[in-house]
Amino acid sequence: MSTVLAPPVVGRAATRGADGATFSALFVVILMIVPARLILRGLPFALTPAEAVGLFAVVWWFCAHLTNTLGAAKGFSPVRTAIYLYAVAYLASYAQAAVAYLEPRQLELADHIGVIALALVGIALVACDGVRGRDRIDLVLKTAVVAGAILGVIGGIQFLFSWDITADLTIPGTRVRGEAPAILERNGLNRAAATTSHPIEFGVVCSMILPIALHYAFAAREAGRPVLRWVVCCALIAAGLVFSASRSPVLGLAAAGLLLLSHWPARRRVQALIALVVFLAVVRLTAPGLVGAIAGLFDNLGNDDSIRYRTADYTIALEAIWQHPLLGRGHGTWYPPYDVVFDNQYLLTAVEGGLLGVATLVGLLGTAIWAALKARRLSTDQTTRDLGLSLAASLLVTLVGCATFDLNAFETTSGIAFLFVGLAGALLRTVRPRDAGALP
Structure with a gap:
């Protein structure tokens, strides 16, 4: 019996x-x-x-x-397996909560959060199995960089x-949700x-x-291509x-910076530190007091009201965890203002x-970071190696940030995080073509 294979991706690249x-x-x-405040009309x-x-x-x-025939990767993928396990654990928690009695408000929120979780899992799976090749990974990531620059412009105008x-x-077909400034x-x-929200x-x-963004700036400079746009x-x-x-964000970027600086060559470290000093000097000139205000967030942490507020909720959290230690009380059932805000995912x-x-x-998150670093170790192409390191650093921001804010409460951060998880799996496949799912 003959086996039908999908046409090679490389051969279709010019007319993809x-x-x-x-x-x-x-x-x-x-x-x-x-804007995150816009939601679709006509939905419950x-x-x-x-x-x-x-x-x-x-x-x-x-x-x-x-x-x-649709170009999706098949076979084993460690990142896809991690996505599966996350989804199965989520469904098990939802099932346990739905079997027990839930107030109508709690059940409605659990259903709502479940739909959003399904959407996040979907985009992670599409990125993992549907983004084939380095050029396509670059397309997605460069789009994210340009969109991030646009956000920077909008945020600058607001500030x-x-x-x-x-x-x-x-936007036609949408309405405004809430009045959050x-x-x-x-x-x-x-x-x-x-x-964002x-x-x-x-x-x-x-x-x-x-x-x-730093990866593409350094890659363009070292390859002799125009670099100003990425700078x-x-x-x-x-x-x-x-x-x-x-x-x-400062804590997350500090963790990412330590990972990057520990693997970058000495010349790139010097360039990055010089760029940081110049950037901070420009910020001090254009926005006096801003750098000092951010630095002040880390002064006297033991007496910080925000930190005291967050740590004071640990007792409440432990009591709630003890009631349902394995599968929890159900996603979406702990909802402010009826319950306290943990600010800790x-x-x-x-x-x-x-x-x-x-x-x-x-x-x-750990599997995605491992996959990105594994792609760095396996690849012989320096640009791909740098991309694996940068992608791992970006995911490390998420891993650290989950301890300081509610990741799943914010659509943009959770969407980017799950997208990067999928791209880590896609990057590993590009440098390990013998994996099941790689087209001949």
């Missing part, structure tokens, strides 16, 4: 049509450019346009795995001029949110994308990070998804 990379790039644009619950794209991704991925240019932005204030300084989210998104993108993304005036997942939920969440 829309694929998983095209879909993922479209998701990035919608996720990051469309809040669903953003990006989340709707994620639900369509589930359908595409499922159909693609029923045939060999410097106290003008939310997204306030009057409307895009510009907050701390110690007399604005805190910008750009198109909160300044913390804006800052974390910038810190996740900045290592990728501008790096500057705008870094500016967006400081315009958020938040602690979480690991604690929230332990309460809602149990210890199994925490294990699969950490396993998902």
